[in-house]
Amino acid sequence: MIISIASGKGGTGKTLVATSLALSLSENHRVQLLDCDVEEPNAHIFLKPIFDKRETASIPVPVVDEEKCTHCGECSRVCVYNALAVLKTAVMTFPELCHGCGACAYLCPEKAINEELRGIGVIEIGRSGSVDFVHGVLNVGEAMAPPVIRQVKKHIFSDGISIIDASPGTSCPVIEAVKGSDYCLLVTDPTPFGLNDLALAVEAVRSLQIPCGVIINRSDVNDSQIEAYCDRENIPMLMKIPLDIEIAKLYSRGIPLVLGISEWKDRFIDLFEDICACVKQEAI
Numbered sequence: 001m002i003i004s005i006a007s008g009k010g011g012t013g014k015t016l017v018a019t020s021l022a023l024s025l026s027e028n029h030r031v032q033l034l035d036c037d038v039e040e041p042n043a044h045i046f047l048k049p050i051f052d053k054r055e056t057a058s059i060p061v062p063v064v065d066e067e068k069c070t071h072c073g074e075c076s077r078v079c080v081y082n083a084l085a086v087l088k089t090a091v092m093t094f095p096e097l098c099h100g101c102g103a104c105a106y107l108c109p110e111k112a113i114n115e116e117l118r119g120i121g122v123i124e125i126g127r128s129g130s131v132d133f134v135h136g137v138l139n140v141g142e143a144m145a146p147p148v149i150r151q152v153k154k155h156i157f158s159d160g161i162s163i164i165d166a167s168p169g170t171s172c173p174v175i176e177a178v179k180g181s182d183y184c185l186l187v188t189d190p191t192p193f194g195l196n197d198l199a200l201a202v203e204a205v206r207s208l209q210i211p212c213g214v215i216i217n218r219s220d221v222n223d224s225q226i227e228a229y230c231d232r233e234n235i236p237m238l239m240k241i242p243l244d245i246e247i248a249k250l251y252s253r254g255i256p257l258v259l260g261i262s263e264w265k266d267r268f269i270d271l272f273e274d275i276c277a278c279v280k281q282e283a284i
């Protein structure tokens with residue numbers, strides 16, 4: 001079972017949910033947490049994993065053999081990312097714009113393009129208690145998060161429960177992180193911005209045909225707009241985490257909610273049962 005945790009905007013408490021869900025389920029299940037928020041991973045701050053393996057995250061970029069190149073311009077025409085410019089006597093490459101799709105090498109009529117790997121980040125693999133942990137870290141100044149996310153997701157278990165902490169928003173990195181999930185939890189807060197961005201996130205997740213449910217974090221007297229939206233859209237409201245000074249203090253000290261306030265463990269186990277019921281319902 002792959003459960004992704006996403007949100008339309010940052011600061012809603014995705015990581016709070018992801019880490020507490022992983023810890024709660026790890027007593028009785030094989031669980032891993034994959035932090036796919038590669039531009040700003042922070043689940044490790046809460047789970048404090050011990051890393052025992054490190055891999056370079058890389059993409060293949062073109063290297064032109066000028067001996068074979070006839071400067072026909074085909075590679076430049078096929079590259080939608082403008083990562084190649086063909087001049088009369090040379091081909092210029094811009095590796096930082098390259099997405100590593102391989103189209104230029106495949107279509108070069110002279111087979112003049114080879115590929116070399118360019119490191120854009122690292123993948124760290126380890127363990128926090130009984131939770132297996134993987135995260136990706138994009139190098140500073142790099143813009144290509146999806147290849148790093150794909151490399152993190154190569155570590156998904158073939159059995160057990162994999163929890164994916166996606167980046168905030170609804171752009172390519174979120175789609176890359178969430179796609180392939182059995183269920184997506186959308187964490188929001190009861191503000192007009194929260195509602196607006198939740199609606200965008202729902203649209204994105206539905207376009208991937210992934211069932212979703214909502215968690216309101218910092219729940220207070222203003223929940224009604226989010227509840228009305230979920231009713232209208234027939235989206236289950238799975239949990240509310242109250243606006244509470246103790247919860248905020250735990251978060252600010254990097255302590256997972258279920259370790260700071262143990263009653264929450266049962267609520268997260270119930271949450272998982274609700275998710276399983278929703279997934280079964282969708283499958284009928």
Ligand code: SF4
Pocket residue numbers: 064068069070071072073074075076086091107108109110111112113
């Ligand atoms: S497609 Fe191949 S031969 Fe043509 S310009 Fe590019 S590298 Fe050179």
Ligand code: SF4
Pocket residue numbers: 060061062078079080081082083084097098099100101102103104105
């Ligand atoms: S690999 Fe793809 S993105 Fe990179 S230069 Fe070639 S065509 Fe462009």
